[in-house]
Structures are given as structure tokens and as C-alpha cells.
Amino acid sequence: MSAVIPTPAVQEELAQGEPATISGRAKKRLTSRWASLAALIVAVLWTIPTFGLLLTSFRPEQSLKTTGWWTWFTNPELTLANYDEVLYGQTALSTYFINSIVITIPSVVIPVFLACLAAYGFAWMRFPYRDTIFVAVFALQIVPLQIALIPLLRMYVDSGIHGGGSFWPLWISHTIFALPLAIFLLHNFFKEVPAELVEAARVDGAGHVTIFMRIMLPLVTPAIAAFGIFQFLWVWNDLLVAVTMVGGTRDVAPLTARIAELSGSQGTEWHLLTAGAFISIVIPVIVFLSLQRYFVRGLLAGSVKG
Amino acid sequence: MVLAIALFGALMGLILLLTGRVRKRADLWQSLAFVLPALLLLSVGLIYPAIRTTYQSFFDRAGEFVGGDNYQFVFTNDAMITVLRNTAIWVFLTPLLSTFIGLVYAVLVDRSRVEAAAKAVIFLPMAISLVGASIIWKFVYEYRPDQQGIEQIGLLNQVLVWLGAEPRQFLIGEPWNTLFLIVIMVWVQAGFAMTVLSAAIKAIPSDITEAAQLDGLTGVRMFRYITVPSIRPALVVVLTTIAIGTLKVFDIVRTMTGGQFGTSVISYEFYTQGFRTLNTGVASSMAVILFVLVVPIVVYNVRQMRKAEYR
Numbered sequence: 001m002s003a004v005i006p007t008p009a010v011q012e013e014l015a016q017g018e019p020a021t022i023s024g025r026a027k028k029r030l031t032s033r034w035a036s037l038a039a040l041i042v043a044v045l046w047t048i049p050t051f052g053l054l055l056t057s058f059r060p061e062q063s064l065k066t067t068g069w070w071t072w073f074t075n076p077e078l079t080l081a082n083y084d085e086v087l088y089g090q091t092a093l094s095t096y097f098i099n100s101i102v103i104t105i106p107s108v109v110i111p112v113f114l115a116c117l118a119a120y121g122f123a124w125m126r127f128p129y130r131d132t133i134f135v136a137v138f139a140l141q142i143v144p145l146q147i148a149l150i151p152l153l154r155m156y157v158d159s160g161i162h163g164g165g166s167f168w169p170l171w172i173s174h175t176i177f178a179l180p181l182a183i184f185l186l187h188n189f190f191k192e193v194p195a196e197l198v199e200a201a202r203v204d205g206a207g208h209v210t211i212f213m214r215i216m217l218p219l220v221t222p223a224i225a226a227f228g229i230f231q232f233l234w235v236w237n238d239l240l241v242a243v244t245m246v247g248g249t250r251d252v253a254p255l256t257a258r259i260a261e262l263s264g265s266q267g268t269e270w271h272l273l274t275a276g277a278f279i280s281i282v283i284p285v286i287v288f289l290s291l292q293r294y295f296v297r298g299l300l301a302g303s304v305k306g
Numbered sequence: 307m308v309l310a311i312a313l314f315g316a317l318m319g320l321i322l323l324l325t326g327r328v329r330k331r332a333d334l335w336q337s338l339a340f341v342l343p344a345l346l347l348l349s350v351g352l353i354y355p356a357i358r359t360t361y362q363s364f365f366d367r368a369g370e371f372v373g374g375d376n377y378q379f380v381f382t383n384d385a386m387i388t389v390l391r392n393t394a395i396w397v398f399l400t401p402l403l404s405t406f407i408g409l410v411y412a413v414l415v416d417r418s419r420v421e422a423a424a425k426a427v428i429f430l431p432m433a434i435s436l437v438g439a440s441i442i443w444k445f446v447y448e449y450r451p452d453q454q455g456i457e458q459i460g461l462l463n464q465v466l467v468w469l470g471a472e473p474r475q476f477l478i479g480e481p482w483n484t485l486f487l488i489v490i491m492v493w494v495q496a497g498f499a500m501t502v503l504s505a506a507i508k509a510i511p512s513d514i515t516e517a518a519q520l521d522g523l524t525g526v527r528m529f530r531y532i533t534v535p536s537i538r539p540a541l542v543v544v545l546t547t548i549a550i551g552t553l554k555v556f557d558i559v560r561t562m563t564g565g566q567f568g569t570s571v572i573s574y575e576f577y578t579q580g581f582r583t584l585n586t587g588v589a590s591s592m593a594v595i596l597f598v599l600v601v602p603i604v605v606y607n608v609r610q611m612r613k614a615e616y617r
Contacts, residue, residue: 035525039414042407043427046493049442050431052461056445068459102307110314114344117318121340126333133345140352142604144554146576147593150362150586151355171310176351179344208336209322237435239557240573244581256437260561263441270445270459277441281434288433292426299498300505 057082057274064270082275091262093255093276100236100254100283103167107174107235112228114175115182116220120212122183123190124198134187140180148176149244156245165251173245174235182227185301189223190216226298229291236284255280318343356597363590376591386575392484393553393571396491397599401548403492405541408499412507413529425504429497436494436557443490444562447476480568487569490558495551499544506540507533539610546607550600572596 055069058078067075087094121127122134156162156169193216201211217224242257259276262269288295325339366372380386408428415424431439448460452473458464463473476486510533518532534541556573563569565578572592580589 035414036418039411039418039424042411042414043424046428046431046496048461049446049493050434053442053445064459066459067457068461068464070461070464071457106307106310106314109311113314113318114347117340118344121337125337125340127337127341133341137345137348140348142550142597142600143352143356144573144593144596144600146554146573147359147597148352148355149593150580150589151358152351155350155355167307167310172347172351176347179348180352183344208340209325212340213322233433237437239435239437239560240577244577256435256557259441260437260557263437263444263561264564270448273441274445277438281438284433284435285430288430289426292429296501296505299501 053274053277056270057278059271061271064274082271083279086272086275086279091258091272091276093258093279096253096255096258097279099252100256100280103170103174103242103252103254104232104235106167106171107178108228108231110171111175111178111182111231112224115179115186115227116217116224117212118179118183119186119190120208120216122187124211124216125208137180138184141184143180145177145240149241152176153244162245167252169245170241170252173241174231174238177241178231178234182231185227185298186220186223188301189220193219222294222297223301225291225294226301229287229295230298232287233284233295359590359593362586363594364587366587367585372587376587377595379588380591380595385570388568389570389572389575392481392569393573393599395481395484396488396552396555396571397549399485399488400491400495400552401545403488404495404548405499405503405544407492407496408501408544409503409534409541411496412500412504413533416504416507425500428500431494432497434494436490436555437561439490439494440558440561443493447486449473449475477563477569478567483563483567483569487558487562490562491552491555495548499548502544503537503540506537510536542607542610546603549603553596553599572599 052069055072056064058080059069059072059082060077060079061082063071063075063077085091087097118137122130122137152173153162153169156172161168197215198211201215206214236254237256238254239256239260242254243260246252246257255276259273259280262276263273321339321343325336363376364371364373366375380390411428415421418424434442445459446461447463448458449463450456450458450460450473452467458467458473462476466473477483514536515528515532518528523531554573555571556577559565559569559571559574560577565574570578572595576589576592576596579585579592
């Protein structure tokens, strides 16, 4: 590693001699205090926007349209009216909330299962051109969704599954777009299972199906959870696939599409927008906070190898 | 939804059951059953459409073959050049800023007593949809005309007023408005950078940092000469991942400005051309351009990864 060898600049600085012990220690304490301050500032900057919106969404319509949310501290008043109106009033977000759930669950379950099968196949089975095909699947990760959307939509329309309140185009699209990354990530985890375990099972007469169901799936459950959360957040938060594939059918549009529409057409209705935004945020944030550990694992498996 | 999952489950169960029973040339049939469903979906849903889109990019809206005209349009039309310029600014600034903030923050909170909580704060925006994030920031940028009796409700303008400055419309003035949109993406992505880089920092062998400490390296110099070189591979991964994500970003532009005031980017323009004005040829050419832009980033990334593996 190159890091161990001090560069000329370091050597020069080192040659200037050690700082006197006391002043050196004082300096160190000082830098760490500045460091804490800097970290605190970043943390505050990162929290304030969300906090402001959260507080706003609970303020009465008249107040939030005339004064800033920070005036709440001198004039505290809270209400649930905004949430009531945005969920059950004309914007009917509760319908879209359910749409989001209906879209998301199959779009997580189906690709995760398919990817598990394929990942196991690539990791533990032998068939012609296996490695070439695997590299090809890996490479598909870089294909931007945009390049597939127009022909996909045409296929859905031609086959008659588009429109009429059908969720199929969304489920199929999310499944397809998830597969390359899912297969790649899960393959890495399947590969880590010790070969002796598989061989022992084979000696006992177990076929691939048994090994896959009885040994592999239980062992890689944490990895499946990690990718499942990934896919859940991705599908729940998606806008591009939603607006291109639902084609004006309101019965199948998810929350994100509705909120984006609200922000365009009713940019001044702050009490609806803020409450609506929080409704769309709350589920992924709960999932994220409760399963953070797995999610970070999946993130690290995907981006830092080894 | 329940029906779809049940249907899918039954189909898969049947395939697995049958595969378990095959005797003749069992290996080949079994591997086909495992790998083929995914491969079929990928070919029909990704490879074929990609080829189709590339083909489409040489035709105009009436279906006439026009050669490279769509591409020429994208690279010569004034509005399109603004789009290309904005995309370049996005892809250059977002990864650099997010990674810089994420890295510095990871170092600052490393081994502090409140590390977990401090990290969660920065990480949380990743769970929020880009639409949600845009609305959060719309509210920060909100502008009210500077008149008697009207108070600002957007925090940033209120801060300007407190400082004695005029409030301004952040999302109107070109080219600064693009920067204000980029801030949102940085806000979302810094947590990703922070998490990955923090893991890389913790993986630096402690004898290296201890030796450096004995040599009197502290604070900024430790960061510059030990931390950054040690985590270079992770830095490359983070920069490229964010760059690719940024190239495809579309939600922020759509929610914040709808591409007005010279803020559009390639991925948003693709959507307007393809699904609003139904200009399929131009949209397809933009998708192809997007693809071409991603390829070198990924090739570089893969080569870095290979290098790291062979070391």
C-alpha cells in the first residue's frame, strides 16, 4: 500500500520537529472541538429542511400560508386538519397510498425470488457459457431505464395488459429493472456459502432444488432482506416508471405520481403538499429505520467489494 | 396483488417440482429452470427494448428514416444545448459535493460517542423519495414578494431578510437555479457517500493510523496523507455510483421546475419528448446518448475494481 510510505511533503512537515507537548495537546483538543462544531453544523443543515416541513404539515392552513414555521416556537398551535383533508378530501391520497402498497409488494417479492434462483444457478450450477452470460447480466446494470421504456410500453399496449386499472405493466417493469443488480448482489452472497456444505448435501443425495430450498435460502436470508429493502425503497419512491407506465389511469398511480402532480397544479396549497409529502415519506422511513442494519449491509455489498 | 403473487408462486413451485423430478440430462434442465426465467425477462424487457430504441432513434415522428437528424437536432438546437450543459453541470457537481461532504462528515463523527445517531441524521434523506425531497426543498426556497405585511415562509428567504437582504426567487434565475436543484440531490446522496466511505475508513488497518500518529500526524494532515489515499477505491466507487444516479435523475427537475427556466436535463427531456410531445425519435436518441455517457464511467469503474482485486 502506498499509504504507508510518507510522501515528500509529509517528510518535510515531520522534519520540522514535534510540537511542544503541551501546546501540541492543546492544539489537538482545539481541532477536535472545531471538528465537532463542523459536524454539528452539517447535521443541523441536514435536519432543518425536513423538520420545517414536518412542523408545517401540522400547522393550521391560515398560519402556515402567512408565517414561517419558525414562528411556531412563539405561537404554538397544531392541528391534524391538513392530514384529514389530504387523505380523505378531494386529493384522496388514501387511495394512492393503497395503490403504492399494491404496486410495491409484488414488485419486491417477484424479482427477489427470480434473482435468488438465477443467482444460485450462476453460483453453483454448471452450464455452457455460464461466465459469459453472468458478465452480460452484470453489464445490464448500466443500461438506463429510459432506453427501455418506450418499446416496453408499446409491448404492454400490444398485448392488452396496459390500461384498465391493470398493475401488470408496473409489476413487470419493476421486476425486469431490478434483476441485474439483484442477481449480481445475491450471487456474491450465494458464493460465500462454504462448498463443503453443498458437497455434503449432494453426497446425501440432495438435488439442486433441495439444496436451494433447504440450505441456501435460510443461509442467505440476511442478504435477501438487504436487497428486499433496497428494492422496496426504490419501487416505493419511483416516479419515472410510474408516470410513463400508468398512462393517465388514475386507479393505478402511486403516491409519488400524485404528489408530483399536486406540486405542479396546486403549488400554493401548502397545507396539502406538506401533509401529502409526509404521508409518502412515512412508510419508507419506518422501513428504513427499523431495518437500517440490513440495508447498510446491502449497500456495502454493492459498492465496496471485499 | 394477492392473485399475482399466488399465480407467480404456483408457477414457480410447479417448475421447481418438475425440475426436482427430471432424470434425463438432469443438470442441464435444472440449470435452465433456475436461470432461464430471469434471462428471458431480461432479454424481452431490457435487451430487445434497448436495440429497438437505438433503431428508433434514426426515425422521425412519422416513421421516416432520417439518419442522424435526431442526434444533430440534440447537439445544435439552442434549448437542447442548454439541456446538455445542465446535465454536464449536474454530473460534475453532484458527485463531487456529495462525496466531499460525506467523506468529511464520516471522518468528523468517526469514533465519536454519538456516531450512530449522527450518521442516521445524514443517512435518512436516502429513504425519502426524490419527489418528497423536492417538496421539502421547495418549501425552503419558497418566495414571497417583498411587501409590507407579507412575511416569508421559506426559510432561506427569511434568512436573507434577517440578514437585511432582498428575498429572491431561487428557482427562476438561470443558471443559478440549476445549482439550487443540485443542492437537493447532494442532500439526498451525501448519506450514501458517508456510509460507504465510513466503512472504508474503519477498514484502514489500525497499525497504519497508529504509526502515523506516532509520527505526529493529526487532524487535517492525517486526513490528507493517510485517510484519503487508503480509501481511494471506495472513493472511485462512490463518485461513479452517484454520477450514474445523477445522469438518470428526473424527479427533481420535474417536481421543482417542470424543466422551465432553463433547468431541464437529458433524462427529463427524454420524458417530455417521448411521453408528452410524442417525439419518439428525439426521445430515443436522448436515451441512447444517456447510455453512451454511462458506458465510459462504468468501464473505468470496472477497471479500477479489477486493479484492486489483483493487488
